Amino acid sequence: MELDLIRRLYGKGAGIYDAVFGPLLDRGRQAAVEAINASDARSVLEVGVGTGLSLPLYRHDLRVTGIDLSPEMLTKARERARGLEQVDALHEMDAQNLAFADASFDAAVAMYVAAVVPDMGRLFGELRRVCKPGGSILVVNHLAAESGVLGAFDRLMAPASRAMAVRSDLKLKTLAETAGLAVEGVEDAGIGGYIKLVRFRNRPG
Numbered sequence: 728m729e730l731d732l733i734r735r736l737y738g739k740g741a742g743i744y745d746a747v748f749g750p751l752l753d754r755g756r757q758a759a760v761e762a763i764n765a766s767d768a769r770s771v772l773e774v775g776v777g778t779g780l781s782l783p784l785y786r787h788d789l790r791v792t793g794i795d796l797s798p799e800m801l802t803k804a805r806e807r808a809r810g811l812e813q814v815d816a817l818h819e820m821d822a823q824n825l826a827f828a829d830a831s832f833d834a835a836v837a838m839y840v841a842a843v844v845p846d847m848g849r850l851f852g853e854l855r856r857v858c859k860p861g862g863s864i865l866v867v868n869h870l871a872a873e874s875g876v877l878g879a880f881d882r883l884m885a886p887a888s889r890a891m892a893v894r895s896d897l898k899l900k901t902l903a904e905t906a907g908l909a910v911e912g913v914e915d916a917g918i919g920g921y922i923k924l925v926r927f928r929n930r931p932g
């Protein structure tokens with residue numbers, strides 16, 4: 728899907744996003760941020776930060792930068808970030824073309840965005856580039872069964888997924904191959920295992 732179309736979809740959906748996808752997807756956000764909070768990372772990049780639902784969860788001494796394609800989603804994120812000392816900056820930016828220098832961040836997080844970007848290979852190329860060698864790259868997403876058979880919850884979620892341009896057929900094997908990194912761990916992160924937290928370690932320099 729084209730970037731303009733994705734931008735338009737999230738522009739339209741920004742007003743209802745938190746009500747529809749807030750609590751439903753919270754466990755995954757918590758799992759990823761808990762992992763970051765427990766690590767020795769200080770500077771964190773969150774791509775596809777959306778309305779900033781994860782921002783209050785980060786430890787207050789971290790330096791968090793969020794980016795998103797949608798100005799409307801970012802407006803909500805900026806309201807939410809008011810008074811949060813851990814939020815360094817929120818930028819309108821394409822996660823496939825990041826305006827940051829190499830090795831700018833200790834860790835990078837992508838929550839519910841890997842299956843939205845048009846080119847996941849470019850997304851991971853950028854995450855590997857801006858994350859320091861050896862840093863954590865965390866992905867939270869629904870992963871489809873390897874058999875390719877859609878589950879009941881997939882069918883239930885299909886209209887909402889389509890409305891938000893989310894591909895529901897992303898498999899762990901595809902994610903790992905595209906990331907070009909070894910998977911360090913996979914854990915259930917909500918909705919009875921429908922959502923997974925996948926931990927990658929960036930290549931050493």
Ligand SMILES: C[S@@+](CC[C@H](N)C(=O)[O-])C[C@H]1O[C@@H](n2cnc3c(N)ncnc32)[C@H](O)[C@@H]1O
Nearest residue numbers: 737775776777795796797800821822838839840
């Ligand atoms: C399903 S929402 C997830 C938002 C947030 N991470 C959360 O946990 O609720 C996907 C977000 O990714 C953003 N997005 C989609 N494609 C993007 C891209 N190429 N670059 C940056 N953000 C993108 C959308 O605008 C939207 O805010």
